[in-house]
Amino acid sequence: xxxxxxxxxxxxxxxxxxxxxxxxxxxxxxxxxxxxxxxxxxxxxxxxxxxxxxxxxxxxxxxxxxxxxxxxxxxxxxxxxxxxxxxxxxxxxxxxxxxxxxxxxxxxxxxxxxxxxxxxxxxxxxxxxxxxxxxxxxxxxxxxxxxxxxxxxxxxxxxxxxxxxxxxxxxxxxxxxxxxxxxxxxxxxxxxxxxxxxxxxxxxxxxxxxxxxxxxxxxxxxxxxxxxxxxxxxxxxxxxxxxxxxxxxxxxxxxxxxxxxxxxxxxxxxxxxxxxxxxxxxxxxxxxxxxxxxxxxxxxxxxxxxxxxxxxxxxxxxxxxxxxxxxxxxxxxxxxxxxxxxxxxxxxxxxxxxxxxxxxxxxxxxxxxxxxxxxxxxxxxxxxxxxxxxxxxxxxxxxxxxxxxxxxxxxxxxxxxxxxxxxxxxxxxxxxxxxxxxxxxxxxxxxxxxxxxxxxxxxx
Numbered sequence: 001x002x003x004x005x006x007x008x009x010x011x012x013x014x015x016x017x018x019x020x021x022x023x024x025x026x027x028x029x030x031x032x033x034x035x036x037x038x039x040x041x042x043x044x045x046x047x048x049x050x051x052x053x054x055x056x057x058x059x060x061x062x063x064x065x066x067x068x069x070x071x072x073x074x075x076x077x078x079x080x081x082x083x084x085x086x087x088x089x090x091x092x093x094x095x096x097x098x099x100x101x102x103x104x105x106x107x108x109x110x111x112x113x114x115x116x117x118x119x120x121x122x123x124x125x126x127x128x129x130x131x132x133x134x135x136x137x138x139x140x141x142x143x144x145x146x147x148x149x150x151x152x153x154x155x156x157x158x159x160x161x162x163x164x165x166x167x168x169x170x171x172x173x174x175x176x177x178x179x180x181x182x183x184x185x186x187x188x189x190x191x192x193x194x195x196x197x198x199x200x201x202x203x204x205x206x207x208x209x210x211x212x213x214x215x216x217x218x219x220x221x222x223x224x225x226x227x228x229x230x231x232x233x234x235x236x237x238x239x240x241x242x243x244x245x246x247x248x249x250x251x252x253x254x255x256x257x258x259x260x261x262x263x264x265x266x267x268x269x270x271x272x273x274x275x276x277x278x279x280x281x282x283x284x285x286x287x288x289x290x291x292x293x294x295x296x297x298x299x300x301x302x303x304x305x306x307x308x309x310x311x312x313x314x315x316x317x318x319x320x321x322x323x324x325x326x327x328x329x330x331x332x333x334x335x336x337x338x339x340x341x342x343x344x345x346x347x348x349x350x351x352x353x354x355x356x357x358x359x360x361x362x363x364x365x366x367x368x369x370x371x372x373x374x375x376x377x378x379x380x381x382x383x384x385x386x387x388x389x390x391x392x393x394x395x396x397x398x399x400x401x402x403x404x405x406x407x408x409x410x411x412x413x414x415x416x417x418x419x420x421x422x423x424x425x426x427x428x429x430x431x432x433x434x435x436x437x438x439x440x441x442x443x444x445x446x447x448x449x450x451x452x453x454x455x456x457x458x459x460x
Contacts, residue, residue, distance in 0.1 A: 046075035047334050051105035052086045055293045056364040068344050074337050084212045094119040099331035102338040106327040108145030111155050113416045115148035121328040122152040126339040133343050137368045142323050155325035156346040160366030161289040162319035162391030169306040171282045185311040192259040195282040204259035206281040209433040210268035213422035218411045224248040225401040226318040231413050234404040236458040238450035241443040250439045253432050265434040288391055291384035295361040307387040320411035321395035421453045
């Protein structure tokens with residue numbers, strides 16, 4: 001293992017490499033701008049926030065001006081981008097410490113090495129001075145992932161999630177079929193085949209196929225784990241082309257090609273959400289946070305969805321653990337105003353605002369104990385809130401498979417090199433889903449990438 005000082009240099013190099021592999025987005029959605037003219041300039045108070053375009057963030061954007069800005073006088077300039085694009089832009093911003101954005105939607109994947117490299121501002125003093133925020137109310141598995149090795153808190157969750165299987169109860173009833181609460185992957189594949197075209201044009205299942213370490217490899221790595229595979233053995237030996245990794249990937253590719261959504265090689269979270277909402281698929285394995293959109297007022301499938309735990313093969317559970325969270329760039333000149341925004345956006349009060357204005361199913365949940373004890377939330381999120389709690393509590397980032405791992409993580413390996421490596425390998429897997437290459441060839445190339453980008457670095 002690398003020493004601490006050598007490790008810090010390797011972190012910066014790895015993150016710069018991630019930009020070269022994944023590419024830098026040049027498109028913006030919303031206002032960019034500079035430092036925001038903070039208090040120290042004596043002008044109007046404003047901050048710049050960059051975030052992923054998931055439904056919960058879009059809701060936040062719509063509620064900010066009439067609530068947060070009206071109360072605090074702080075204008076929030078949002079840049080909202082698709083997942084792959086926002087990851088690239090945030091990586092570029094934080095590695096360079098350009099200071100253009102004060103707050104960014106990051107995750108428990110980035111926090112360990114962003115904080116170690118000094119790219120994130122610690123939040124402990126703000127938390128200590130903000131009794132209303134109630135840090136103790138944050139779910140322990142979520143809070144742990146946003147805490148640095150030094151014990152400081154470096155990000156606050158906007159919402160947390162695991163993964164589970166979502167399915168159309170009415171479709172399965174029509175077909176005379178039952179989805180187990182704890183299904184195996186083989187049971188899911190069999191069910192997908194039997195409900196294909198039960199309703200005209202409806203496919204059996206939606207599974208992400210879009211390239212990206214946070215796209216196709218988010219669900220696929222959980223399949224690899226439960227099939228007995230791993231990206232790396234405990235000594236950092238790469239196992240991307242091992243029999244277990246190959247079996248899991250072949251299963252996934254075969255399932256989505258045979259019974260998956262149209263355009264699977266380009267389908268990510270957003271596309272699968274649309275497919276499920278528009279009755280184009282009967283099942284979907286993905287993030288628990290998707291349930292709020294499916295059950296929201298006005299959703300054509302509200303009340304029609306059932307929820308089962310993440311499918312397994314050789315493990316007892318396989319759901320991932322993830323949180324979209326708010327981090328403050330160390331280079332920000334507006335840290336006080338940035339915290340005021342985070343304190344509002346991640347608060348229990350904000351959840352109550354969403355519940356009142358938009359309906360409780362759309363609350364960015366999965367982060368606070370108080371949410372799951374709230375009778376209003378329980379009443380309106382009844383179809384999925386207990387399944388979400390169960391999935392989050394069952395997730396174990398330190399033991400997600402059948403063998404010891406060299407680093408924590410369920411749907412990712414918690415090292416900075418993983419983003420670039422998995423993004424490149426995902427392109428080969430997506431090509432296999434498109435029928436342009438074989439799984440064996442895709443993972444053979446992936447093994448070479450893993451050995452070059454990770455094994456050679458860590459086996460020193």
